[in-house]
Amino acid sequence: xxxxxxxxxxxxxxxxxxxxxxxxxxxxxxxxxxxxxxxxxxxxxxxxxxxxxxxxxxxxxxxxxxxxxxxxxxxxxxxxxxxxxxxxxxxxxxxxxxxxxxxxxxxxxxxxxxxxxxxxxxxxxxxxxxxxxxxxxxxxxxxxxxxxxxxxxxxxxxxxxxxxxxxxxxxxxxxxxxxxxxxxxxxxxxxxxxxxxxxxxxxxxxxxxxxxxxxxxxxxxxxx
Amino acid sequence: xxxxxxxxxxxxxxxxxxxxxxxxxxxxxxxxxxxxxxxxxxxxxxxxxxxxxxxxxxxxxxxxxxxxxxxxxxxxxxxxxxxxxxxxxxxxxxxxxxxxxxxxxxxxxxxxxxxxxxxxxxxxxxxxxxxxxxxxxxxxxxxxxxxxxxxxxxxxxxxxxxxxxxxxxxxxxxxxxxxxxxxxxxxxxxxxxxxxxxxxxxxxxxxxxxxxxxxxxxxxxxxx
Numbered sequence: 001x002x003x004x005x006x007x008x009x010x011x012x013x014x015x016x017x018x019x020x021x022x023x024x025x026x027x028x029x030x031x032x033x034x035x036x037x038x039x040x041x042x043x044x045x046x047x048x049x050x051x052x053x054x055x056x057x058x059x060x061x062x063x064x065x066x067x068x069x070x071x072x073x074x075x076x077x078x079x080x081x082x083x084x085x086x087x088x089x090x091x092x093x094x095x096x097x098x099x100x101x102x103x104x105x106x107x108x109x110x111x112x113x114x115x116x117x118x119x120x121x122x123x124x125x126x127x128x129x130x131x132x133x134x135x136x137x138x139x140x141x142x143x144x145x146x147x148x149x150x151x152x153x154x155x156x157x158x159x160x161x162x163x164x165x166x167x168x169x170x171x172x173x174x175x176x177x178x179x180x181x182x183x184x185x186x187x188x189x190x191x192x193x194x195x196x197x198x199x200x201x202x203x204x205x206x207x208x209x210x211x212x213x214x215x216x217x218x219x220x221x222x223x224x
Numbered sequence: 225x226x227x228x229x230x231x232x233x234x235x236x237x238x239x240x241x242x243x244x245x246x247x248x249x250x251x252x253x254x255x256x257x258x259x260x261x262x263x264x265x266x267x268x269x270x271x272x273x274x275x276x277x278x279x280x281x282x283x284x285x286x287x288x289x290x291x292x293x294x295x296x297x298x299x300x301x302x303x304x305x306x307x308x309x310x311x312x313x314x315x316x317x318x319x320x321x322x323x324x325x326x327x328x329x330x331x332x333x334x335x336x337x338x339x340x341x342x343x344x345x346x347x348x349x350x351x352x353x354x355x356x357x358x359x360x361x362x363x364x365x366x367x368x369x370x371x372x373x374x375x376x377x378x379x380x381x382x383x384x385x386x387x388x389x390x391x392x393x394x395x396x397x398x399x400x401x402x403x404x405x406x407x408x409x410x411x412x413x414x415x416x417x418x419x420x421x422x423x424x425x426x427x428x429x430x431x432x433x434x435x436x437x438x439x440x441x442x443x444x445x446x447x448x
Contacts, residue, residue, distance in 0.1 A: 041265045041266045041348070042371055042378065042379060043265060043370060043372045043375060044371075069378055070351065070378065070379060070380065071380050072378050074374060075378075094381065096349070096351035124350065124351075125349055125352075126349070127294065127318075127320035127352070128349075128352065144370065146267060146368065146393065147265075147266055147267025150298060151266055151267060154266065154293055154295065154296050154298070154299075155294060155348075156295050157294070172370070172396065172400075175395075175396050175399055176396075
């Protein structure tokens with residue numbers, strides 16, 4: 001198998017990230033490409049969730065993946081080997097987030113004419129990525145059961161900016177003190193409009209619902 | 225019980241964090257106070273580990289805790305209620321890390337003449353906190369089993385700057401694909417000198433060893 005393409009992202013020189021993000025979204029809209037910004041803590045299962053989701057999207061959506069990481073290309077390799085979906089690795093050079101200009105640098109390396117959906121797997125971090133609009137149509141995040149239901153209290157901005165919260169690793173619920181109803185309540189406090197989907201990437205529970213959500217989102221984006 | 229003291233940390237105005245950190249360490253040395261900077265992802269169990277450790281340090285070390293968080297005071301309250309140890313909450317105002325000057329702002333609110341050890345629970349984040357010397361004598365981090373053994377590959381700086389890595393939630397090892405030997409190997413790649421301690425804050429496994437390490441560290445710092 002070929003090497004995964006690794007893009008070394010440069011720090012943005014533009015000051016107005018919100019304007020950059022709007023311009024990027026308009027550009028993607030014109031091309032009929034939907035960009036999802038997927039965020040989470042390290043180790044919440046972003047890559048495994050993505051693999052299971054991509055397998056369910058085969059034949060329904062044409063997808064590409066951009067994996068942002070400080071270092072290493074383990075995620076992009078894993079995704080391509082497991083799904084065959086074109087994946088590139090973005091190295092942030094120590095930076096803790098991606099902004100719109102950095103996202104555009106990544107997209108310049110994606111064959112946008114061949115895809116309906118690009119998933120940006122952001123740097124594993126509940127703080128900084130929430131502060132920067134990447135130009136994505138929607139923000140989604142994964143909170144995993146072992147992290148605890150109190151995370152919306154401690155990382156309020158992340159939960160306020162997300163349209164969808166996937167609660168992953170539901171299979172280990174019996175082994176952790178995690179109160180799903182309290183978690184839903186805390187998420188509602190931060191963002192009453194956020195959709196909450198309990199899933200388990202390992203067993204596949206709930207992943208169909210996430211795939212269906214993506215198909216509907218992309219359809220609406222293309223036809224709105 | 226009294227309200228927990230909440231300190232709103234201001235952004236540092238000083239440019240040279242390394243010099244600030246050295247000055248703070250010298251100041252702490254002169255006062256005979258040991259500062260531990262404890263880092264981890266969100267939800268790795270920092271607060272629970274700290275509670276179990278503080279209970280084991282009673283009568284051996286005089287301790288104070290500074291809980292850094294974007295928002296909320298749940299951790300400082302939990303620690304004080306469970307252990308009686310004086311705990312203050314540092315609000316970072318959205319910032320993703322603490323530097324030496326911000327740490328000093330917190331320490332100004334601790335009765336340093338009455339303590340041997342101050343534990344700074346840094347913001348839950350594997351990226352930014354690793355970039356800033358807080359003035360601590362040592363950096364420690366918690367990696368929890370559900371996060372996966374590949375984290376040293378993906379967050380290299382965090383593992384290079386830590387003198388001690390606690391591997392927490394060992395009780396759920398049977399339910400996760402986590403290879404402890406591989407994890408040790410990846411940590412060694414980043415930092416051959418780092419001490420690795422598998423623990424479980426919930427069952428108490430390994431926590432005595434962490435408490436003993438702290439007692440020895442504080443003794444050496446005071447008498448070196």
